[in-house]
Amino acid sequence: MKREIIDEKKLLSILENTSKPDKVQIDEILSKALELNGIELEETATLLNVDEPEQLEKIFHTAYKVKEEIYGRRLVLFAPLYTSNYCANNCLYCGFRADNKEITRHALTIEQIKEETLGILEQGHKRILMLMGENHKQSSLDKFIEAIEAVYSVRDSKGSSIRRINVEIAPLSAEEFQRFSLVPIGTYTVFQETYHREIYQKMHPSGKKADYEWRLYVMDRALANGMHDVGIGVLFGLFDYRFEVLSLIEHSRYLDKYFGVGPHTISIPRIKPAKNAPVSNNIPYPVSDLELKKVVAALRLSVPYTGMILSTREPAQLRSELFDLGISQISAGSRTVPGGYKQAFSASSEYEEGQFVLNDCRSSGEVIADVIRHGYIPSFCTACYRSGRVGEDFMDQAKPGLIKLYCQPNGLTTLKEYLVDYADEETRKIGEELIEREILQIPDEHVRQLTRDYLHRIEQGERDLFF
Ligand code: SAM
Ligand code: SF4
Numbered sequence: 001m002k003r004e005i006i007d008e009k010k011l012l013s014i015l016e017n018t019s020k021p022d023k024v025q026i027d028e029i030l031s032k033a034l035e036l037n038g039i040e041l042e043e044t045a046t047l048l049n050v051d052e053p054e055q056l057e058k059i060f061h062t063a064y065k066v067k068e069e070i071y072g073r074r075l076v077l078f079a080p081l082y083t084s085n086y087c088a089n090n091c092l093y094c095g096f097r098a099d100n101k102e103i104t105r106h107a108l109t110i111e112q113i114k115e116e117t118l119g120i121l122e123q124g125h126k127r128i129l130m131l132m133g134e135n136h137k138q139s140s141l142d143k144f145i146e147a148i149e150a151v152y153s154v155r156d157s158k159g160s161s162i163r164r165i166n167v168e169i170a171p172l173s174a175e176e177f178q179r180f181s182l183v184p185i186g187t188y189t190v191f192q193e194t195y196h197r198e199i200y201q202k203m204h205p206s207g208k209k210a211d212y213e214w215r216l217y218v219m220d221r222a223l224a225n226g227m228h229d230v231g232i233g234v235l236f237g238l239f240d241y242r243f244e245v246l247s248l249i250e251h252s253r254y255l256d257k258y259f260g261v262g263p264h265t266i267s268i269p270r271i272k273p274a275k276n277a278p279v280s281n282n283i284p285y286p287v288s289d290l291e292l293k294k295v296v297a298a299l300r301l302s303v304p305y306t307g308m309i310l311s312t313r314e315p316a317q318l319r320s321e322l323f324d325l326g327i328s329q330i331s332a333g334s335r336t337v338p339g340g341y342k343q344a345f346s347a348s349s350e351y352e353e354g355q356f357v358l359n360d361c362r363s364s365g366e367v368i369a370d371v372i373r374h375g376y377i378p379s380f381c382t383a384c385y386r387s388g389r390v391g392e393d394f395m396d397q398a399k400p401g402l403i404k405l406y407c408q409p410n411g412l413t414t415l416k417e418y419l420v421d422y423a424d425e426e427t428r429k430i431g432e433e434l435i436e437r438e439i440l441q442i443p444d445e446h447v448r449q450l451t452r453d454y455l456h457r458i459e460q461g462e463r464d465l466f467f
Contacts, residue, residue: 003258007250044246044298048241060325063325072408081128083107091277092277093279094355108339123364128165130169132144132338192251232267245295266299266303268309270287297326333367372434377412379411381466383410419432
């Protein structure tokens with residue numbers, strides 16, 4: 001018999017039985033959260049009930065402190081690469097759904113994938129998230145594996161290549177995971193979309209994705225069959241956001257309990273408009289900007305060691321605010337149309353031809369400059385995965401806060417590479433100033449000295465120096 005991951009009745013009853021807390025209760029929960037061991041589900045639900053501005057500020061500030069303590073001031077950057085928009089499923093919110101007959105379908109050839117990779121590399125990226133629709137004829141796992149090899153093989157004019165590929169594709173079988181675990185990828189991600197079974201069924205009327213349990217147990221199959229790092233998420237707007245937050249926490253703790261490793265990342269996308277996707281234009285449970293801020297803060301306090309990913313679905317200003325509340329990874333300069341990096345697609349073509357509309361349409365260069373101005377280190381680091389700090393080993397190091405010791409200097413060395421190879425003059429200036437400030441914050445004198453040495457060597461032309 002399958003182990004239970006989500007006890008829907010229990011979660012709904014927690015939500016029903018938690019009321020608005022008083023100041024004393026909030027302070028108690030927040031001081032517990034500062035111990036970095038997470039908080040109880042009831043406590044998370046209690047914090048999600050707060051809407052008094054002064055108390056919310058306290059929650060946000062605590063989330064900020066937890067994030068600083070664990071991750072320091074770095075934000076990891078990546079770009080998505082869509083290899084195919086063929087899809088046999090019919091998710092009511094998605095522009096790639098089979099019933100959308102007005103979209104032009106593409107499955108990129110190996111040559112096109114290489115061109116796209118070049119487009120991404122020339123923005124300075126070192127990490128890619130590869131995605132596709134679910135269609136076994138047009139975009140099989142074998143073709144996808146070939147595409148991964150092709151991405152790693154590309155070098156740009158600076159001699160740089162992609163150093164880490166994360167993957168977000170439909171749930172695989174145990175046998176497929178055994179095969180896939182031999183392919184050098186970082187994190188394997190699948191969003192449950194909604195953990196509420198009945199709503200899930202309504203949103204996914206046909207195709208393989210209609211099977212709630214096949215999707216829910218995907219990470220059990222992944223971790224039992226050789227995968228090291230997994231990512232989870234929900235699509236906010238399908239059901240009560242508070243239920244989804246509690247479910248994400250339950251799923252995380254379940255994976256930690258049974259596989260010794262929680263999810264590497266949690267993603268928090270909200271539904272955006274998409275063509276011929278009825279639910280995307282009539283969202284059943286809209287989540288406001290303030291509610292999204294509560295989601296990020298509540299997750300940061302509840303699962304402090306789990307990375308949190310924010311995409312370009314959200315507008316620039318809100319993205320900046322969410323950095324402070326717990327986001328640790330962001331995409332930049334994204335395109336959701338397969339082939340979108342080579343062709344100059346406009347924002348409206350994302351609606352006509354893409355998976356959904358993007359709200360942060362700035363170039364990677366603009367996003368990076370903004371991150372620097374915000375006082376964060378834009379990091380292109382891929383060191384953990386390449387040094388074998390993955391899965392349980394990563395979590396063991398993340399828990400006592402050691403990751404900060406690697407993340408911060410690696411953030412600085414990879415930013416330096418970016419500044420030397422890709423940045424405009426203004427970004428180089430503010431980036432160098434940031435490096436000078438941040439290097440002084442490295443607590444260990446030996447690491448600080450070695451970082452200075454690495455920075456100098458990068459200036460002299462060496463690349464890919466990391467801790
Ligand atoms: N097709 C695979 C699947 O569904 O698992 C791979 C991931 S799909 C390309 C990426 C994610 O985009 C989906 O899991 C879904 O959460 C999200 N998505 C789909 N339609 C969206 C929309 N209208 N707005 C925002 N996100 C959307
Ligand atoms: Fe296909 Fe994924 Fe879009 Fe669903 S969300 S229609 S599975 S691409």
